[in-house]
Each structure stands twice: as C-alpha cells, then as structure tokens.
Amino acid sequence: MTAPVTTRGPQETPGPRGGRGSEELIRAEEPVLAHNYHPLPVVVARAEGTWVEDVEGRCYLDMLAGYSALNFGHRHPALIEAAHHQLDRLTLTSRAFHNDRLAEFAERLAALTGQDMVLPMNTGAEAVESGVKVARKWAYDVKGVPADRATIVVAADNFHGRTTTIVSFSTDETARSGFGPFTPGFRIVPYNDLAALEAAVDETTAAVLIEPIQGEAGVIIPDDGYLAGVRELTRRRGCLFVADEIQSGLGRTGSTLAVEHESVVPDVLLLGKALGGGIVPVSAVVGRRDVLGVLHPGEHGSTFGGNPLAAAVGTAVVELLETGEFQRRAAELGVILREGLAGLVGKGVVGFRSRGLWAGVDVDPALGTGREISERLMREGILVKDTHGSTIRLAPPLTITGEELREALGALEKVLG
Known part of the structure; x- marks a missing residue:
C-alpha cells in the first residue's frame, strides 16, 4: 500500500486478497x-x-x-521507525527495574504539557482510574479530608471510560445498567454550568474531573470562560482541577491541549490514545509535583506502564508535537x-x-x-x-x-x- 493511497473510495475487485472475505x-x-x-x-x-x-x-x-x-x-514513518528500533533492543522490564527509555519520555512529556511529574500507564481508562486515586490520596494527605470521605465532582454526559468505578459516575444508562453496585464518592453536575459546580464543591471535594470538550457526548464545546471559571473555582475552593484530555489532547483541537484555548493549566492532566501513536496503548497522568508526589512505592502500579516500547513510541509522539x-x-x-x-x-x-x-x-x-x-x-x-x-x-x-x-x-x- 502506497502513501497516500490513490484509489478513492470502495473499488470492486475480483475477491479477497487471500484468506476469507x-x-x-x-x-x-x-x-x-x-x-x-x-x-x-x-x-x-x-x-x-x-x-x-x-x-x-x-x-x-x-x-x-x-x-x-x-x-x-x-x-506514521517516524513512529514505526521508533517502534522497530526498540523492538530490536528491549520491550519490557516491568517497573521492578529501570529502563533506558522511560526518563526521556517522562521529561519531554512533562515539558510539553508544562507539568512536573508523569505517572505512565497504558489505557485511557487506566489513566482516569489512576487520576481518581491520586486525587483521593492528595485529599487525605494534603488537604486533610477525613478518611474515606473524599468526593470528586464530575459532569453529566461525561465519558471517561467503562471500568466499574468510571461507570459509577456516568449518566449513560447503557454503560451503567446491570453493572452495580457502584463506587461511591462522586457528585454529578450539569456540564458548562459554573453555578452548579460551585454548589457541589465543599470541604470534602478532592477534585473536579471534566473533559475540556465532551467527545462521546457529541463534541460538546463549553462556553468561552467555562474552563477558566473551573480553574478559578478549584483554586479558590482548595481542590484539584483534573482535565481528561485523552481524546481532546495532543493536537486534535489545534493546540497541544484543549485547555490551552483558555490559557488554563490544570493541576492534573489525563492523557492517552494519541500518546501511543496508534501502535501501542500508552497513557499518562501528568501533574504538579506536590500532587503526584503523594504516591509512594506499592500504592499504585502497572506491569506494562512505562515499558520501553511504549516509552520509545511515546517519545517519538512528543517529538512530533514539539514541532507544532x-x-x-x-x-x-x-x-x-x-x-x-x-x-x-x-x-x-x-x-x-x-x-x-x-x-x-x-x-x-x-x-x-x-x-x-x-x-x-x-x-x-x-x-x-x-x-x-x-x-x-x-x-x-x-x-x-x-x-x-x-x-x-x-x-x-x-x-x-
């Protein structure tokens, strides 16, 4: 197959190219x-x-x-080249050992997003789950929320994945029905409604978790000023702003991150999808040092998170984005x-x-x-x-x-x- 393919649209051919049709x-x-x-x-x-x-x-x-x-x-040739080169060297060590690709990936991803630290994971849903854990740990260790009382405020019509915890705060009955009991600790407010968000935040709130643009809901873009309002509210009320940029991030909207359209810097970013270049699943929680620094050995992990192949491809993705x-x-x-x-x-x-x-x-x-x-x-x-x-x-x-x-x-x- 040449690039670009010159044949436009479906073309009738004699039959399948070997094997089954x-x-x-x-x-x-x-x-x-x-x-x-x-x-x-x-x-x-x-x-x-x-x-x-x-x-x-x-x-x-x-x-x-x-x-x-x-x-x-x-x-993409640069991404395929990076994968091929790494496949000939090393693919997996687990995080039981260091590998020679992870530090560069983390450093460059942090620099690209304007953050301090990176928690490498695999899938988008895994990044969201990790972000929830980090927000709760920060609420207990830093904010001083009483044990097991931390809450996270989310938006109606959200899509953050389909794990049991994530569907616990979904309003999509197709994703929820038949999968209870659900994980407590979430408050749902209308999207693009700062007044409702303000009313839902209290002393137990660990974070506000939203998509800067709601993809699965139909590419719902909030009013100008909404994201800046979320940033101001969370800073004033002493909780984290966690932005799920798994679909909206990494160039899709015309900027590296969708939050950049309002010059907003969240406390935590959730990244995935494009970070793996369409080759391997790569995701990451990226955030401030005083937030991600609450994690200690044994409290969270992933066998494949940060593996050398993923780090090599992820670094090549960051290189493409660094050019603008x-x-x-x-x-x-x-x-x-x-x-x-x-x-x-x-x-x-x-x-x-x-x-x-x-x-x-x-x-x-x-x-x-x-x-x-x-x-x-x-x-x-x-x-x-x-x-x-x-x-x-x-x-x-x-x-x-x-x-x-x-x-x-x-x-x-x-x-x-």
Missing part, C-alpha cells in the same frame, strides 16, 4: 467475540496515512482516526471543516460543533440515525462513527489534506441529499 470474517466473529461493540461492516486489513484498505482491496478515507488514537495517521506542525495543521484544516459543515446546515445538517479537526454533526433525524448515516458514508468510501441519536463524529488524522477533507464533506453532502 469480509462477510465470512464478520460471521466468524459472531460466536467467539463478546458483543461489546457494534462495528460497521468493514474488515480492515491494511492502512497507511489517512486511508485504510479492507480484505477485498476496497479503500476508505478514515475520518475517525481510532477516536483520536491515530492523530498522526496510520503507520500538527497543532497548526489541525487549526488550519479545522477552518475548512467548519466552513464545509456550515454550508451543509439546512441541507440535512441541523447543527454542528467543531474545534480544530474534531466535529460533532447533528443530522436531521428524518434522514436517518447516526448509524445509518455512517453506513451510507461507508458505502461512499468514508469511515465515521455515530454517537447518540442522529449525531456523527468527524475526527480525521491530523495528516489529512485539504483535498481529502473536502472529499469527505462532499460525500456527507451526497448521502444527505
């Missing part, structure tokens, strides 16, 4: 895979840049980018995305929200559900994913070209026409 592979999954996902009926076999190819050789423009895990596209190129691309191409979507309002699109190369698009329900629109776009060679109701998300790799972006917007206009 898409329909047979999809049927084969049914009896052996747990049904925790409802994928679109496309079976990807290869990918490069912004394009993927299925087992029959049909090509699709990827407008989802692994929910931002592929911010730098599929198989990808942040600039997201900002500049975001103008094309926003203007293109604005032109579709009243033509099947009833509303949208966008920042950088990230958008939630509300389609007229009379034209179909988000799932149905996603399937129609798939048939046009464009891969997106629905969220709630008739809303679809657009989050292409930051390597996408203006031409490719316009091609995707043209396909959306066609399926809505």
Whole structure:
C-alpha cells in the first residue's frame, strides 16, 4: 500500500486478497467475540496515512482516526521507525527495574504539557482510574479530608471510560445498567454550568474531573470562560482541577491541549490514545509535583506502564508535537471543516460543533440515525462513527489534506441529499 493511497473510495475487485472475505470474517466473529461493540461492516486489513484498505482491496478515507488514537495517521514513518528500533533492543522490564527509555519520555512529556511529574500507564481508562486515586490520596494527605470521605465532582454526559468505578459516575444508562453496585464518592453536575459546580464543591471535594470538550457526548464545546471559571473555582475552593484530555489532547483541537484555548493549566492532566501513536496503548497522568508526589512505592502500579516500547513510541509522539506542525495543521484544516459543515446546515445538517479537526454533526433525524448515516458514508468510501441519536463524529488524522477533507464533506453532502 502506497502513501497516500490513490484509489478513492470502495473499488470492486475480483475477491479477497487471500484468506476469507469480509462477510465470512464478520460471521466468524459472531460466536467467539463478546458483543461489546457494534462495528460497521468493514474488515480492515491494511492502512497507511489517512486511508485504510479492507480484505477485498476496497479503500476508505478514515475520518475517525481510532477516536483520536491515530492523530498522526496510520503507520506514521517516524513512529514505526521508533517502534522497530526498540523492538530490536528491549520491550519490557516491568517497573521492578529501570529502563533506558522511560526518563526521556517522562521529561519531554512533562515539558510539553508544562507539568512536573508523569505517572505512565497504558489505557485511557487506566489513566482516569489512576487520576481518581491520586486525587483521593492528595485529599487525605494534603488537604486533610477525613478518611474515606473524599468526593470528586464530575459532569453529566461525561465519558471517561467503562471500568466499574468510571461507570459509577456516568449518566449513560447503557454503560451503567446491570453493572452495580457502584463506587461511591462522586457528585454529578450539569456540564458548562459554573453555578452548579460551585454548589457541589465543599470541604470534602478532592477534585473536579471534566473533559475540556465532551467527545462521546457529541463534541460538546463549553462556553468561552467555562474552563477558566473551573480553574478559578478549584483554586479558590482548595481542590484539584483534573482535565481528561485523552481524546481532546495532543493536537486534535489545534493546540497541544484543549485547555490551552483558555490559557488554563490544570493541576492534573489525563492523557492517552494519541500518546501511543496508534501502535501501542500508552497513557499518562501528568501533574504538579506536590500532587503526584503523594504516591509512594506499592500504592499504585502497572506491569506494562512505562515499558520501553511504549516509552520509545511515546517519545517519538512528543517529538512530533514539539514541532507544532500538527497543532497548526489541525487549526488550519479545522477552518475548512467548519466552513464545509456550515454550508451543509439546512441541507440535512441541523447543527454542528467543531474545534480544530474534531466535529460533532447533528443530522436531521428524518434522514436517518447516526448509524445509518455512517453506513451510507461507508458505502461512499468514508469511515465515521455515530454517537447518540442522529449525531456523527468527524475526527480525521491530523495528516489529512485539504483535498481529502473536502472529499469527505462532499460525500456527507451526497448521502444527505
């Protein structure tokens, strides 16, 4: 597969390139895979840049980018080179020993985000769980909250993952129903409502945990001043501001972090997805020394967290972001995305929200559900994913070209026409 793929959209070919075809592979999954996902009926076999190819050789423009895990596209040469080099040297030691890649990764990630210390983990949900533990430990050791009484304030319609503790403070009944009893210690307030947040914070509050932009909810962008208000409130009331930038961070919105749009520096940042370059799962809790410093040996850990392969890839990701190129691309191409979507309002699109190369698009329900629109776009060679109701998300790799972006917007206009 060359980069970029020149074949546009699904192309008819004589049959699968060896092995089983898409329909047979999809049927084969049914009896052996747990049904925790409802994928679109496309079976990807290869990918490069912004394009993927299925087992029959049909090509699709990827407008989802692994929910931002592929911010730098599929198989970015610098990231693949870093992984290959490390695979030939060392992949895992566990944190029982030091490794020669971890210090550089931590130093450069801390510098990129303007923080002091890094707690390396693997998945986004693991970073959130770790952030919850750190906030509670800080509340007991530093703030002086009585034992087992710490609370964390979160926002309605949040998405921070699907572990038992995380769904305990979700308002999505699909994620919650059937999984109780739930972990106590969380207070839920409306998103983008500073008055409600102020009322929920008291002397037991360890932290306010929010997404600067709510991704799963439909790319919900708060009012100007909301994030700065959260920062001021948490500082004044003596609790932590924990920002979940797992989807919004690392270039997606046109800046390294979404909080930078309001010049806000949280006490703790939760990072993941793009940090692993689409190659390995890498996440991190990044924060001030007086916050992450509350952890001591044996209180938290991860066998694979901070492994040499993850650190090597993560360092290569930070190197890409240090240039500012990808942040600039997201900002500049975001103008094309926003203007293109604005032109579709009243033509099947009833509303949208966008920042950088990230958008939630509300389609007229009379034209179909988000799932149905996603399937129609798939048939046009464009891969997106629905969220709630008739809303679809657009989050292409930051390597996408203006031409490719316009091609995707043209396909959306066609399926809505």
